Amino acid sequence: MSILVGLLLVVAIIAITYIGVEVLGLSALFGIVLPYVAVACFIIGFIYRIVKWAKSPVPFRIPTTCGQQKSLDFIKQNKIENPSSKGWVVVRMILEVLTFRSLFRNTKAELTEDGNLAYQWEKWLWLFALMFHWGFFFVLVRHLRFITDPVPGFVQLWEKIDGVFWVNLQALYLTGFIMVAGLGLLLCRRLFLDKVRYISLLNDYFPLFLLLGIGCSGILMRYLTHVDVTRIKELAMGWVTFNPTVPGDISIMFYIHLALVCVLLIYFPLSKLMHAGGIFFSPTRNMANNNRMVRHENPWNPVVKVHTYEEYEDEFRDKMRAVGLPLDKDE
Amino acid sequence: MYKPTKIIIALVIFLAIVTFPIWSSIGSDSVSPDVEISLDTPAINALGDDASCIYDTDYMRANHMKVLSEWKVEVVRNGNRMIVTEDGREYLASLENTCFECHSNYEDFCLKCHEYSNVDPSCWECHLEPVTDSNVSEEV
Ligand code: HEM
Numbered sequence: 001m002s003i004l005v006g007l008l009l010v011v012a013i014i015a016i017t018y019i020g021v022e023v024l025g026l027s028a029l030f031g032i033v034l035p036y037v038a039v040a041c042f043i044i045g046f047i048y049r050i051v052k053w054a055k056s057p058v059p060f061r062i063p064t065t066c067g068q069q070k071s072l073d074f075i076k077q078n079k080i081e082n083p084s085s086k087g088w089v090v091v092r093m094i095l096e097v098l099t100f101r102s103l104f105r106n107t108k109a110e111l112t113e114d115g116n117l118a119y120q121w122e123k124w125l126w127l128f129a130l131m132f133h134w135g136f137f138f139v140l141v142r143h144l145r146f147i148t149d150p151v152p153g154f155v156q157l158w159e160k161i162d163g164v165f166w167v168n169l170q171a172l173y174l175t176g177f178i179m180v181a182g183l184g185l186l187l188c189r190r191l192f193l194d195k196v197r198y199i200s201l202l203n204d205y206f207p208l209f210l211l212l213g214i215g216c217s218g219i220l221m222r223y224l225t226h227v228d229v230t231r232i233k234e235l236a237m238g239w240v241t242f243n244p245t246v247p248g249d250i251s252i253m254f255y256i257h258l259a260l261v262c263v264l265l266i267y268f269p270l271s272k273l274m275h276a277g278g279i280f281f282s283p284t285r286n287m288a289n290n291n292r293m294v295r296h297e298n299p300w301n302p303v304v305k306v307h308t309y310e311e312y313e314d315e316f317r318d319k320m321r322a323v324g325l326p327l328d329k330d331e
Numbered sequence: 332m333y334k335p336t337k338i339i340i341a342l343v344i345f346l347a348i349v350t351f352p353i354w355s356s357i358g359s360d361s362v363s364p365d366v367e368i369s370l371d372t373p374a375i376n377a378l379g380d381d382a383s384c385i386y387d388t389d390y391m392r393a394n395h396m397k398v399l400s401e402w403k404v405e406v407v408r409n410g411n412r413m414i415v416t417e418d419g420r421e422y423l424a425s426l427e428n429t430c431f432e433c434h435s436n437y438e439d440f441c442l443k444c445h446e447y448s449n450v451d452p453s454c455w456e457c458h459l460e461p462v463t464d465s466n467v468s469e470e471v
Binding site (some may be wrong): 010042046047054055057145147152156159168171204226227228230231237248251280299 | 332333334336337340341345346349351352353354355356359361363364365376392393394396397400403430444447448450451452454
């Protein structure tokens with residue numbers, strides 16, 4: 001059911017854009033207003049979510065990591081899995097963000113025929129996620145050519161590397177296909193693995209369909225239907241120089257691509273896609289396991305009025321001396 | 332907010348990355364090539380008022396690479412060097428001899444758009460490069 005709803009939502013966005021641009025001629029609405037609104041929602045929403053997370057206290061270090069913690073000298077510590085210093089926490093975080101080490105640990109649990117529980121090697125989730133995220137990153141880097149003038153050198157360099165293969169006299173950008181393949185495989189995982197399908201919700205399917213829609217419309221536009229890239233760049237340069245205009249006819253494929261991207265930007269801070277920022281707040285990833293070395297105070301502890309023995313003795317010293325009680329400080 | 336300095340630094344970095352296209356375009360005067368490309372060549376002027384490209388202009392703007400690719404397939408695979416358009420005009424399917432006969436001002440036409448959109452077709456590794464001011468002076 002949620003599969004269908006997710007798919008229908010994406011189809012509805014495409015249909016609304018088609019009607020809006022082709023039938024009603026609202027190209028300024030879809031080409032200028034919507035992108036500005038979407039970017040504003042994205043930036044404000046992103047900052048709001050981060051600040052909100054930053055306000056929630058995390059009292060204790062959570063050492064539920066899967067490596068040997070710092071212990072006696074002759075026991076080798078697993079510094080990446082269970083760091084006790086800030087530096088190694090940074091290493092763990094960088095590796096997590098760039099290579100998804102947590103997903104690499106993914107295993108499959110199954111009951112064998114004899115009724116025993118068995119865990120199996122399962123790296124597909126990790127591989128597909130890596131394909132999608134890195135593909136996405138490089139596609140975005142290449143897209144900078146539409147919204148920067150002059151185009152920075154690293155974009156040009158990456159275009160040359162990414163486009164070594166040619167099709168129909170045009171560079172075939174591998175990362176675009178890797179991204180879409182990764183998405184497709186991640187979707188198949190949710191569709192065909194019973195256990196994963198059981199826990200999948202609309203907010204799992206919708207972003208997948210949305211991103212697939214973006215990727216497929218982009219690929220269609222580049223390799224099959226073709227669009228007037230010069231005008232698209234004029235439109236996009238209008239956004240970033242705050243001087244927006246709609247320069248002539250642009251194919252509906254582009255407006256569909258753009259509308260899906262805008263919906264993605266608006267949806268981003270509202271959804272689980274915020275894991276892009278949230279990963280840095282994961283307590284099991286961003287804290288050193290130094291519980292036994294440093295005292296951590298609960299940040300919401302109320303201030304308790306205490307009366308230490310020292311103070312007690314100061315108060316009653318004379319009386320204590322009079323009855324002959326032993327004193328710590330007796331001048 | 333806990334650890335406000337860290338959070339604020341992180342948010343500033345986030346903003347700097349997201350707004351990269353905005354601040355990187357400050358000060359650069361991006362001119363649309365549409366006002367710059369020139370159709371003022373001897374061959375096009377000779378055609379007079381009803382000069383037109385092989386297909387209509389909007390189609391050519393978006394699809395000229397597709398046209399070239401179709402021509403290449405016709406020539407290289409089917410051995411057919413004459414292309415007939417739907418309305419009966421005939422063209423020799425050739426990058427160097429047909430496109431550049433009319434658009435002989437490579438630098439003020441193709442290059443203007445291509446530099447703007449950062450396209451760099453590497454056709455000239457094999458095909459004869461159209462003569463431009465810069466590669467003439469290089470040879471001298
Ligand atoms: C979430 C953001 C986006 C994603 C994931 C995305 C994805 C893609 C993909 C996969 C392609 C196929 C070609 C390639 O691999 O580079 C493509 C093409 C394209 N995209 Fe995007 N896109 C995004 C945002 C945008 C935006 C904001 C614009 C508006 C300027 C845009 C304009 C285009 C154009 C004009 C093409 C055709 C390129 C060509 O013909 O060479 N895209 N997109």
